Amino acid sequence: MSDSEHAGGKGRRKPITARELARLIGVSQSAVSRAFTPGASIAAELREKILRHAAEVDYHPNAIASMLSRSRSNIVGIVVSDMQNPFYPALIEKLSRALQQVGLQSLLFNIAKGSNLEHQLSAVRRYNVDAVIVISATILSGATLRWVTEGRAAVLINRVVDGGELSCVACDNIAGGRAIADHFHQLGHRRVAYVAGLAHTSTNLERQNAFITRVAELGMTLGGHFDGGEYSYAAGRRAALEVAAKGNIDAVFFANDILAAGGIDAFRDEAGLRVPEDISVAGFDDIAMAGWPRYSITTFRQPLDEMVQVTVGMIEDGSCEPGQSATIRRLSGELIVRKTTGPFVSR
Amino acid sequence: MSDSEHAGGKGRRKPITARELARLIGVSQSAVSRAFTPGASIAAELREKILRHAAEVDYHPNAIASMLSRSRSNIVGIVVSDMQNPFYPALIEKLSRALQQVGLQSLLFNIAKGSNLEHQLSAVRRYNVDAVIVISATILSGATLRWVTEGRAAVLINRVVDGGELSCVACDNIAGGRAIADHFHQLGHRRVAYVAGLAHTSTNLERQNAFITRVAELGMTLGGHFDGGEYSYAAGRRAALEVAAKGNIDAVFFANDILAAGGIDAFRDEAGLRVPEDISVAGFDDIAMAGWPRYSITTFRQPLDEMVQVTVGMIEDGSCEPGQSATIRRLSGELIVRKTTGPFVSR
DNA sequence: CGAAGTGTTGCATACGTATGCAAAACTCGA
């Protein structure tokens, strides 16, 4: 039973290295490296020869060694904390695809809500990610700032931080809040309510303030302001029950679509209200489900593709590097009127 | 304007290395390494001293260098191709959390449906991931097998491959298909239909065959067998319209909940059928949405937590290494009866 | 007090690729 190297057994055999391949062909290891480096100084002829032999012996450059040598990982850390809201998976999917498009991989840091962030942050740092994308409303601003102080490229998506040191990409929540208020007003509603997700998050504050301000400007009454405590279906349901219990509300703006979905179900099935005949409901984000007939939620659409494009652009051109002054990109969204809002009917 | 090293500016300053820290304290670089390695041979006293100084100068071990040195990355590649179905984000979230729990990070490989897999597979290989978890029904069996032949630890979730060379973790789809058939039969339905997602996937085949077989055993009639072409809301809707057009069907088993959701909406809103009075509907997976009152789908629940636990276990104990004989773990699910199925009413 | 045993530390090197620099090969015009 010979144990020669071409045994081809099932065990994990050590992959071939650039140096071995080089010796095999009779060139230098540098040549192999250059053959796999686009734009490197190498004759086209030699490159092809090397690539051909590489394919034969199944050589793949070791990305780890490359990272160490170049002090660059080609990996982007994506920090997320809530994958239950379909908006985030949708965003992550588009992001990771766009990043792969430009040769970057996505290392997922799925941070648990309660646990100590410090420990998780240290993981982000040990892996020398080229950039960090934070897609989370729940991370404390202080900790996030510390990363950038640490000197790492970073982009916050769907969240804006005041300090002016972090680059952000977000939808124009102000315009969104106003648009919903205008829409309610146009339909004839006069007593409206707002349901928050997480009260202290920037997205919530922006939508909330814009909505409330516009409501006042238009002479409508803010009949209530509720806080779900989280951006979830269950929270929307709870808030809706409070709204229903309070009574005398024409229209409700939920801080996002998942809340709205929970709210709509609670109104219809638990509070005995018809939507939109008895009460109008609007959400935010325009997740896929919002377009389904069972919900058909009037909402403010976030420009997902554009957000992704801008974010990847910032990472590519280095404009989110710590040296640069932070960019804040506000992308405009779009009011999508569906069937959860309708004209006011006096009762 | 001095340019000294403590300038503390905003630019990305190079992180301190173990060797620098060592010189600073007056110990060897090995000592620093050992201080950060649990179980290494080092005096508790010295370790504490090193860790204290490390915290002061903000030293973090470079994970890249560690990977290269140990030929082990502590990274698990997660291969996904469809994040639209909420089942997958939910699974990924739980997986990444469980992996972090045991010190592993998740590198996300979000493979595009149409594009050439070869290119993406090579990325999986260049990063020396310790293991690969495939959570995708759409990857070709041949390509997947090639990875393992390549000699990498791998686990397939929610998909079983015949060759016996790959470890798999899956729900007992056979029992699920049977349970749905039994449930339909108990309710008095006699003419049933099946709606496939992707026809050639193992999950689909198992659910389908079990269902159809049991339907025959119980003396029911298979009134139709439809193929959505993908596991999506839109596909479910299309299939439901076909079912409705065909007519004379008592109950439909959709291959998963997303299909079922689309189907239910199409029955109710487009075909004018009541669910479950006119037609019963069952799904599979028990995604969060299936429990919402608007849908309240009767479904077969996959034991998500257990699947994650088993998968991480296989990676930890190395039982999915290429040398080992492949394990196939079948986890039992549970029929969840909700409101989309009801007793047969003669028409 | 010396020897054996145990626990701790440092030295030196390996991991696999990238790249500055110099040597070599090639091109082109005089």
Added chain:
DNA sequence: TCGAGTTTTGCATACGTATGCAACACTTCG
């Protein structure tokens, strides 16, 4: 044919940590 200019190639080293091995310190027992 030779030299200047350009492209291509190889050499040598750096990247930062882990670890086998030997040296060292310390404990314990005879």
